[in-house]
Amino acid sequence: MTVRIGLSEKNVKYAFLIPCMIVLACLAIFPTIYSLYLTFCSWELSGAVQLWPVFNGGQNWVRLVQDTRFWSDLGTTLVFAAGAVSIEFIVGLGMAMLLNRQIPGRGILRVIFLIPMMATPVVVGYTFRMLFNMEHGPVNYFLSLIGAPALNWLGDSAVALPAMILADAWEWTPFMILVLLAGLQAIPQEPYEAALVDGAGPWQVFRYVTFPMLTPVMTVAVILRLVETLKIFDILYVVTAGGPGISTESLSLYVQIVGLTQMSLGYGSNVAYGLLVLVIIVATIFLNRMRRQKL
Amino acid sequence: MTEKKEMDRRTYIKYLGAVVAGAAVVGVGWAGYEATKSPVVSPAVTTTETVTVSGTASPPPVTTVAAKNYSGITLKLVTQTGPFIAGPVYDHRGAWAQETGGTIEVIEVPWSDLYAKIMTSMTTGAKAFDILIHGGQFIPDYGGGGFTVDLTDRVTSTDPNVNPWWSDIMPANRSYESGWGGKFYAIPLDGDHHMSYYNKLAMENPDYRSKFKAKYGYDIPAPASTKDGKTEPLFRQYTWEEWRDMAEFFNKWDWFGDGKTHYGVMECMSRGTQSYWWIYDHAAPYSVLPGGPDKYHWQLYFDPETMEPICAGNQGWIEALKLAQSMVPLGPPGMLGYSVSEVRAGMVAGESALAIDWPDIGVMSVDPKLSKIVGNCGFGSIPGSAKVWDREKKDWVKADWSTDLDHSGAPINQWPINNGTGWAGHIVKTAASVDAAYDFLRFLGSPAISLLDVVRGSTGFNPYRFSHFAPESMRTWLQQGFTQNDALAYLDEIKRAFGKTDPVNPKKVACIPDLKLPGTAAYNDSLDLHYTSCLAGKETPEDCVAAIGKEWDVITDRFGRDKQKAAYQTMLSAGLIG
Numbered sequence: 001m002t003v004r005i006g007l008s009e010k011n012v013k014y015a016f017l018i019p020c021m022i023v024l025a026c027l028a029i030f031p032t033i034y035s036l037y038l039t040f041c042s043w044e045l046s047g048a049v050q051l052w053p054v055f056n057g058g059q060n061w062v063r064l065v066q067d068t069r070f071w072s073d074l075g076t077t078l079v080f081a082a083g084a085v086s087i088e089f090i091v092g093l094g095m096a097m098l099l100n101r102q103i104p105g106r107g108i109l110r111v112i113f114l115i116p117m118m119a120t121p122v123v124v125g126y127t128f129r130m131l132f133n134m135e136h137g138p139v140n141y142f143l144s145l146i147g148a149p150a151l152n153w154l155g156d157s158a159v160a161l162p163a164m165i166l167a168d169a170w171e172w173t174p175f176m177i178l179v180l181l182a183g184l185q186a187i188p189q190e191p192y193e194a195a196l197v198d199g200a201g202p203w204q205v206f207r208y209v210t211f212p213m214l215t216p217v218m219t220v221a222v223i224l225r226l227v228e229t230l231k232i233f234d235i236l237y238v239v240t241a242g243g244p245g246i247s248t249e250s251l252s253l254y255v256q257i258v259g260l261t262q263m264s265l266g267y268g269s270n271v272a273y274g275l276l277v278l279v280i281i282v283a284t285i286f287l288n289r290m291r292r293q294k295l
Numbered sequence: 296m297t298e299k300k301e302m303d304r305r306t307y308i309k310y311l312g313a314v315v316a317g318a319a320v321v322g323v324g325w326a327g328y329e330a331t332k333s334p335v336v337s338p339a340v341t342t343t344e345t346v347t348v349s350g351t352a353s354p355p356p357v358t359t360v361a362a363k364n365y366s367g368i369t370l371k372l373v374t375q376t377g378p379f380i381a382g383p384v385y386d387h388r389g390a391w392a393q394e395t396g397g398t399i400e401v402i403e404v405p406w407s408d409l410y411a412k413i414m415t416s417m418t419t420g421a422k423a424f425d426i427l428i429h430g431g432q433f434i435p436d437y438g439g440g441g442f443t444v445d446l447t448d449r450v451t452s453t454d455p456n457v458n459p460w461w462s463d464i465m466p467a468n469r470s471y472e473s474g475w476g477g478k479f480y481a482i483p484l485d486g487d488h489h490m491s492y493y494n495k496l497a498m499e500n501p502d503y504r505s506k507f508k509a510k511y512g513y514d515i516p517a518p519a520s521t522k523d524g525k526t527e528p529l530f531r532q533y534t535w536e537e538w539r540d541m542a543e544f545f546n547k548w549d550w551f552g553d554g555k556t557h558y559g560v561m562e563c564m565s566r567g568t569q570s571y572w573w574i575y576d577h578a579a580p581y582s583v584l585p586g587g588p589d590k591y592h593w594q595l596y597f598d599p600e601t602m603e604p605i606c607a608g609n610q611g612w613i614e615a616l617k618l619a620q621s622m623v624p625l626g627p628p629g630m631l632g633y634s635v636s637e638v639r640a641g642m643v644a645g646e647s648a649l650a651i652d653w654p655d656i657g658v659m660s661v662d663p664k665l666s667k668i669v670g671n672c673g674f675g676s677i678p679g680s681a682k683v684w685d686r687e688k689k690d691w692v693k694a695d696w697s698t699d700l701d702h703s704g705a706p707i708n709q710w711p712i713n714n715g716t717g718w719a720g721h722i723v724k725t726a727a728s729v730d731a732a733y734d735f736l737r738f739l740g741s742p743a744i745s746l747l748d749v750v751r752g753s754t755g756f757n758p759y760r761f762s763h764f765a766p767e768s769m770r771t772w773l774q775q776g777f778t779q780n781d782a783l784a785y786l787d788e789i790k791r792a793f794g795k796t797d798p799v800n801p802k803k804v805a806c807i808p809d810l811k812l813p814g815t816a817a818y819n820d821s822l823d824l825h826y827t828s829c830l831a832g833k834e835t836p837e838d839c840v841a842a843i844g845k846e847w848d849v850i851t852d853r854f855g856r857d858k859q860k861a862a863y864q865t866m867l868s869a870g871l872i873g
Contacts, residue, residue, distance in 0.1 A: 244831035
């Protein structure tokens with residue numbers, strides 16, 4: 001028996017798209033629109049004060065603009081992202097160029113370099129919490145061997161953020177190595193040969209051949225890591241919980257504190273949207289740059 | 296040439312089926328093994344054992360659980376990640392299951408996420424949990440919010456098979472851990488307050504004592520000896536200034552005699568790790584006057600008439616913060632990053648001469664698997680102050696109402712605080728079976744079972760029943776490694792904290808309730824943030840109290856000042872006796 005469905009051939013494709021659209025609407029579109037609506041609502045679950053959102057106009061946005069902690073966390077997030085991605089990029093590029101050469105043990109080195117990236121951020125966090133322990137941690141022990149004073153890595157606000165940047169760089173530099181190495185291996189040999197024939201030195205080869213040809217890959221890698229580090233939460237949550245004070249508190253951590261510790265879901269959505277705007281701005285700047293350079 | 300063999304679909308499905316079936320058999324076998332090995336702490340105590348307790352309040356003879364049938368009922372219990380708190384649930388759920396046929400499924404969540412997980416589950420109607428073992432401080436949100444069951448009729452029932460040995464629980468624990476607005480919403484499982492600890496090897500050494508006297512001009516306030524059979528008094532009250540002197544004297548030298556550097560004091564100072572409960576220890580003696588409760592008396596948090604934060608511009612709080620800041624260099628170099636775990640581990644490892652903590656260090660100190668100071672841990676109240684800021688007079692006053700004296704003979708103002716309120720069992724209204732859930736909590740908190748838990752350092756539960764202090768229970772304390780004198784000293788301090796009445800108003804307990812309002816988490820987050828900033832030297836004490844005051848006002852307005860005022864007055868009324 002043949003079942004006939006009353007759809008023209010033209011409309012069948014839309015019927016096939018419906019399940020996908022429903023999933024997308026439920027998982028992406030509705031939460032985005034609903035959380036935008038929440039930015040205009042007060043919703044305090046603590047003490048069951050408001051079990052449902054109550055529209056309060058633009059009060060939350062006014063509060064966000066006046067919230068000095070939000071702006072401080074925004075600065076911390078930007079410093080963290082810039083610091084971590086810079087280190088990851090510089091070290092990653094150096095390591096990728098090294099691994100692109102015919103050196104002994106290259107295969108095993110590639111695998112070893114990827115291990116930090118495979119570890120979960122919570123494990124990395126606890127590892128660094130031990131490494132940076134002021135009395136018993138190996139970092140201060142090695143510093144003492146060269147006569148350097150012990151640093152209070154996690155308790156001193158001057159060094160806590162750099163310590164967290166180092167932890168993130170340790171975990172994610174392998175990602176840069178992986179992506180940049182793939183880019184390096186995709187560059188054809190002919191431009192190198194031509195440069196060598198023209199008498200170019202190693203620096204000139206890097207500056208005028210490798211760097212321009214690797215730029216598209218580098219841009220993508222940097223964008224991906226920037227977007228990720230702007231949303232940093234896990235390592236900071238595990239190692240410092242944002243302390244001392246708010247010196248390592250990122251915007252994501254603040255979203256969690258407002259939304260899930262204080263159960264203030266309305267204002268928590270505003271902070272989350274503040275973070276979203278930041279990520280969009282940074283990503284747009286890079287993408288426009290890519291477009292202008294026709295990368 | 297090697298021929299490449301490809302597996303056909305039928306063979307692939309056959310192998311896959313065999314692997315899945317094998318995995319299922321292994322999984323079922325493993326689950327069965329796990330189900331049979333649920334540990335019971337002491338085979339000597341069974342669910343049908345009759346236990347007679349004769350504490351101060353002479354609780355009646357009780358049986359731990361009546362025969363009930365809850366076969367087929369599975370209850371999802373959420374609590375803090377073990378071993379603390381979750382550990383005792385694992386230990387005893389097997390015995391309860393054996394007796395009733397019910398099943399307890401434990402869901403462990405880290406402390407920092409516990410409140411959020413519970414609240415999101417209850418407010419969204421997710422029915423993720425049936426039983427909550429969490430602090431009594433959240434009762435305004437749980438019971439007050441209408442999410443958990445009102446247990447008033449059950450806990451006050453005269454039926455011995457229903458009543459959870461209610462009169463055996465100390466009044467402060469009953470009121471603070473389970474009470475809200477004249478009703479009871481939870482069964483207390485723990486007694487929470489902070490106490491002080493000192494290393495006897497440091498404090499009782501005659502040589503150190505004479506050197507201390509030569510340097511500071513007075514004797515170390517800790518007793519000269521607690522090993523001579525004395526039981527009363529076991530310690531003299533000390534002030535925060537005396538505490539600081541002791542910490543300074545014993546800091547950064549080998550008073551322990553193991554060739555390593557040892558330190559003066561340990562406190563929890565890291566953000567996100569409950570450090571806000573330590574600021575209350577510092578602030579209360581400098582800022583709380585006896586009497587009341589009214590606008591100027593017995594107030595640590597808010598003015599009950601206006602809900603203005605007490606700390607804002609309060610010279611007592613500022614003095615307390617200055618002293619707390621001065622403690623930072625008197626502990627291990629990384630103390631600003633210390634959580635509760637590090638304080639406990641460090642103190643029982645003999646690294647510090649002094650520490651402030653819940654009663655957990657006491658039981659940990661006698662466990663040879665955890666402790667290097669077995670038999671050498673002394674116990675006392677949190678320190679006090681010889682001067683108190685009077686908000687009404689806007690001046691410092693002497694604590695003339697107190698009989699405790701410092702080294703100069705000045706009376707000391709000291710307040711026990713119900714830091715953390717204590718772990719309690721709450722039942723969600725949507726529980727699979729409220730009767731079964733109540734029966735399990737009643738079993739877990741029964742005098743016999745709870746005694747087994749409070750004497751162990753790995754449970755996180757501390758004494759809260761009169762029977763825990765009764766002479767009949769002493770054998771259990773001694774079996775854990777306490778000497779009789781140490782057990783008495785330890786229990787005496789806890790009893791003193793919960794049993795002490797206000798020196799001016801004897802109709803009120805002295806123990807200050809923990810902050811217990813809608814939005815407690817928001818108030819504590821603000822406190823935590825600025826206190827840890829102040830300790831790290833990023834904020835001055837003056838800026839710290841100003842910032843906390845400003846943020847607390849904003850939070851109060853957000854929740855509604857009048858509503859918060861009513862809730863605060865409800866919180867304070869729990870301290871009234873009778």
